[in-house]
Amino acid sequence: MSAIPTLDIRRYDSDRDAFVAELGAAYREWGFAGIRGHGISAELIDGAYDRFRAFFALPAETKMKYHIKGSGGARGYTPFGVETAKDSKYPDLKEFWHIGREIPRDSRFADVMPPNLWPEEIAGFRDYGYGLYTALDQLGTRVLRALALHIGLPENFFENKTDSGNSILRPIHYPPITADDIPNVRAGAHEDINFITLLVGASAAGLEVKSRTGEWVPFTSAEDTIVVNIGDMLQRLTNHVYPSTTHRVVNPPGELARKPRYSVPFFLHPNPDVVLDPLDCCVSEGNPRRYSTSITSHEYLMERLREIKLA
Template structure:
């Protein structure tokens, strides 16, 4: 069975052509790759997990102070069993928090990118939460440079399309599974909506990706971060980069009885980016798959309705 590879991003600076070719091949096959050598400090990742776990340990009524009803969970806290994978009858067994990009309140995107809220009960939440946001945003930019080169675009092709992207850092808490025979996987099979997702340090096994009809478990070693393609980049690349189904399953061991924490970063394009297939990705073998134009913000709203967040 093939496995999702782990590639060291420092090779982008030392053996660029080989790295870009291997990265592109991984994404064409799996829609996923693990990235090591990224240089995000361990203490930033560990400190972030610590503040997120301290927040989720607060009483429900305290957490609900930060639930902004009617906002689609764009910022702050979303309680258990709200989000539902597209076409799934069961809600996901998770609660989560959203950190978004800090932008000037006179920005043209201020109406669709609200200010962050921060829990006063966890004083260093903002320091770690936004620190990790910025580190993953910068790493995502580096991955996108290689992805741009692989499809024949300029290295900086994506940079003016993501510099004010509506990106989200989502700390998630999956509670311990305390009863047997429950129907839910912890998070139902789904594809991500955005450009790319960077998942840092899932604290337990469970992540699986669908490849050629089989579910492959993804486990990382060392500092590796899982990075996968989302639907917006699949559309823009005319499916050269596939957005692959993945899920979080309950471990078949004592870890099912433990809480699971994970922190994905959803890197989004700027709200006004038009997701038309790129000419560089349209070939006789891969004809244009989309005839209608849609902006990334319109696409996001359409998908949030499908997963019952708005």
């Protein structure tokens, strides 16, 4: 069975045509790839992880100060037992925090992109958290340039469609699993909602990706690799040329289950008013248009958040 490729993004500058062809082929096949050579410092990643772990170690009543009821978890803290994968009977075994884009409060998107919350108990949380947000946003822009070129678009095609995107950095804590017979998993099988997801710290085992033949393929990356996958919004915009692949985080066996797991995905979203109609360059005789109704990315997001019990 073939493996999910990992590519060095520095080749975009030194060996562009070959890199774009290989990356595009990886996404057409898997919807997933590993990206190394990304230039995000270990100090920033480790410093952010240290602050996120410190926050999740706070008492429950302290964390709940940052839970905004009725917000769908858009910013701040979401406790255990809330998010539930679509069509799953059981909630995921996780708690998480959301950091969003900092925008002027007179922005036309201010009504759908609330201000961030920052936990006052953890020194450096804001600097490291928003520093990592910014670094991943910039890396995502570079990946999207290659994806645009691969389907015959100008390399900057996505940039004015994502520069005010409602993108989210989500530090996640999966606690130790202490019972052997629970029906829940750490993250049920799902597809992501957004354009692309960049996952920092997938070096702990557990992430599995569903292949085209229906097999679950483990994807545990090297520590210096960021896993980047396609979300449903980009799948829709590209008329499924870039597939949004089902994936999950399984509970580890035996003693490994007694250890907590942390991960930090960055969900890169288009601007709220981007219309997700299939691009003409992705429609052909062999791949006819799959969607006949128009929807904006914000409408699509709200529809999906209701499905997973966050709105």
